[in-house]
Amino acid sequence: xxDHSVFKQWLKNFPIGDKFAKFFSGQFNTSVYGFQLTLVGxxxxxxxxxxxFDLSGKKDDAIEVSNNLLVKVxxxxxxxxxxxxxxxxxxxxxxxxGFNDNSLIEKCEELSIHFICVPKxxxxxxxxxxxxxxxxxxxxxxxxxxxxxxxxxxxxxxAIGNPKKEIEPFCLRVRAHYHAQDKxxxxxxxxxxxxxxxxxxxxxHTEMKAKTLRRRWFQRTYIEQFFRxxxxxxxxxxxxxxxxxxxxxKALLFFLKGISVQLYRKFCNRKRKLKNxxxxxxxxQTKALNIERTLLxxxxxxx
Numbered sequence: 001x002x003d004h005s006v007f008k009q010w011l012k013n014f015p016i017g018d019k020f021a022k023f024f025s026g027q028f029n030t031s032v033y034g035f036q037l038t039l040v041g042x043x044x045x046x047x048x049x050x051x052x053f054d055l056s057g058k059k060d061d062a063i064e065v066s067n068n069l070l071v072k073v074x075x076x077x078x079x080x081x082x083x084x085x086x087x088x089x090x091x092x093x094x095x096x097x098g099f100n101d102n103s104l105i106e107k108c109e110e111l112s113i114h115f116i117c118v119p120k121x122x123x124x125x126x127x128x129x130x131x132x133x134x135x136x137x138x139x140x141x142x143x144x145x146x147x148x149x150x151x152x153x154x155x156x157x158x159a160i161g162n163p164k165k166e167i168e169p170f171c172l173r174v175r176a177h178y179h180a181q182d183k184x185x186x187x188x189x190x191x192x193x194x195x196x197x198x199x200x201x202x203x204x205h206t207e208m209k210a211k212t213l214r215r216r217w218f219q220r221t222y223i224e225q226f227f228r229x230x231x232x233x234x235x236x237x238x239x240x241x242x243x244x245x246x247x248x249x250k251a252l253l254f255f256l257k258g259i260s261v262q263l264y265r266k267f268c269n270r271k272r273k274l275k276n277x278x279x280x281x282x283x284x285q286t287k288a289l290n291i292e293r294t295l296l297x298x299x300x301x302x303x
Contacts, residue, residue, distance in 0.1 A: 001094050001223040002040045002066050008237045009034040018057035040069040047262045048222035050255045063101045074111045094220035102181050114205040116217045125176040134200045142189045146170045173210040188213050230254050
């Protein structure tokens with residue numbers, strides 16, 4: 001996964017260079033002074049591990065930065081596989097529509113990485129001789145097919161005498177030509193957890209199955225959760241850095257903390273009584289009960 005995030009920050013010393021600037025922050029819904037950080041990492045067993053990051057100034061090409069980070073992480077993974085003598089699994093890059101760029105797609109093809117992204121709503125696709133954008137296809141094709149599917153599933157449930165049986169969500173996988181990227185792609189239309197909104201994603205690996213495509217795309221949420229963990233839970237923005245190098249050192253420290261928090265939460269969630277507890281809840285209970293580290297370990301082992 002690759003993603004950008006803006007980190008609000010105050011510096012004690014006047015910064016040298018253009019990395020420290022005013023950026024729009026979705027977290028604060030306004031422009032703030034700080035750093036725009038591009039991060040690349042991998043997901044292993046539902047834990048996000050940050051690997052490389054870079055700071056992007058106002059004049060930097062964000063996609064070029066992403067391409068460079070992707071090459072570095074692929075090189076690291078390949079070297080690790082060679083050193084420890086194991087076969088590297090198929091790699092997937094899952095990104096949002098801010099990374100819907102042909103140069104990033106071509107870099108993935110060069111590195112044999114399967115690209116998964118969200119198309120822009122206005123972009124045109126061709127299925128046969130017909131052209132459409134995502135909004136039109138949802139209205140004219142997906143919704144009628146979904147209604148037909150739901151009706152048939154309800155009839156089936158009635159026939160087997162179980163009308164309340166849960167119906168598997170409907171999704172629609174279709175091959176198309178992506179005009180803006182001049183690529184053959186596979187599109188997947190679906191609803192996210194019963195949402196009223198229909199989502200659409202695509203991959204340049206046209207043979208990818210719907211289940212694989214959806215599962216790999218959802219892993220993108222891990223990097224978003226990681227950024228929220230660093231900002232909202234660990235509150236990286238509260239401490240002031242002396243300069244740009246000071247922020248870089250702090251970012252490294254907080255990324256290590258973020259990995260530790262994820263692993264700790266995952267460990268606790270394996271215990272029946274602590275299953276699905278958020279880190280906030282674990283943290284609050286620890287403080288409220290004034291439990292020392294060794295006592296907390298004993299508590300976890302006993303539940």
